[in-house]
Amino acid sequence: MNPYVLMILLSSLGLGTTLTFASSHWLLAWMGLEINTLAITPLMAQHHHPRAVEATTKYFLTQATAAAMILFASTTNAWITGEWSINDMSSPAANTMFMAALALKIGLAPMHFWMPEVLQGLDLLTGLILSTWQKLAPFALIVQTAQTIDPLLLTMLGITSTLVGGWGGLNQTQLRKILAYSSIAHMGWMIIVVQYAPQLTLIALGTYIVMTSAAFLTLKMSLTTKVSTLATTWSKNPVLASTTALVLLSLEGFPPLTGFLPKWMILQELTKQDLPIIATAMALAALIGLYFYLRLCYAMTLTISPNTTNSTTPWRVQTTQTSIPLALSTVAALGLLPMTPTILMLAT
Incomplete structure (x- = not known):
């Protein structure tokens, strides 16, 4: 272009x-x-x-x-x-x-x-824009009008999205579809708390954008779009494969990674609002999504390709891709949990 x-x-x-x-x-x-x-x-x-x-x-x-x-x-x-x-x-x-x-x-x-x-149907960079930047404007309108919308409607949308996002990604073989269902699940976590604590929705949206950016940029760096090709990632670039596995676990909200931060605070807020059943349902829905993230990690780090890799290893060829955004987003996706007190202070 x-x-x-x-x-x-x-x-x-x-x-x-x-x-x-x-x-x-x-x-x-x-x-x-x-x-x-x-x-x-x-x-x-x-x-x-x-x-x-x-x-x-x-x-x-x-x-x-x-x-x-x-x-x-x-x-x-x-x-x-x-x-x-x-x-x-x-x-x-x-x-x-x-x-x-x-x-x-x-x-x-x-x-x-x-x-x-x-x-x-999109390439990875355009998919990144669609999954992150295009969510900002609608969420700004949702946060402004959340107090006038029926709380039952927001709660049902949130629970349905987390369940659909978890179940939908179980049998997928395409990484972009898995990230799409991950996006649906994360949207549910943001919507269910917007009526009680809009600042937590903004924190969850910010951490989601950082983690999704790291995931998309990693897939673009390794030129991988299918689960079946993840097995060759370790033989090509072990460091990138290790950080990718951690980024995927962070997307699911695995402690002590950054993704644990918004889910922890959202569950805490739901219990403060005397909604323990809804908080339990959200936590169980997150466990469904944990399965397909662990499946990706297993395919990437614990599986060796049955065939000899015919592609040229990345460290032997000069790459034209910029690695600084990938490095920054990966570090942020893995290590922001200790910043929780500062983030909470800024949010309140």
């Missing part, structure tokens, strides 16, 4: 997210979400592969449906209340439509069906 076109598209992504962050008017927020969608669509279809074009079409139709629902919900709310302000959401029907639209945008279950299929 032409560097100038790429610069315009990435700038538009930043502009759309910033516009949604800064807006207090529904039309401006909707406009920012639309700029985001239109900016990432050429990035998704840049390789002109049939699967990429199919994924782009699915994504565009899904996001267009969600945008139409947001516009309809905001118009309904303005018709009832006479206000276009985001903070004035007094119509229960508009609130429900609005939450359903945002759940469709970020891939919350049961509106998650597009997420694995779309992510499977």
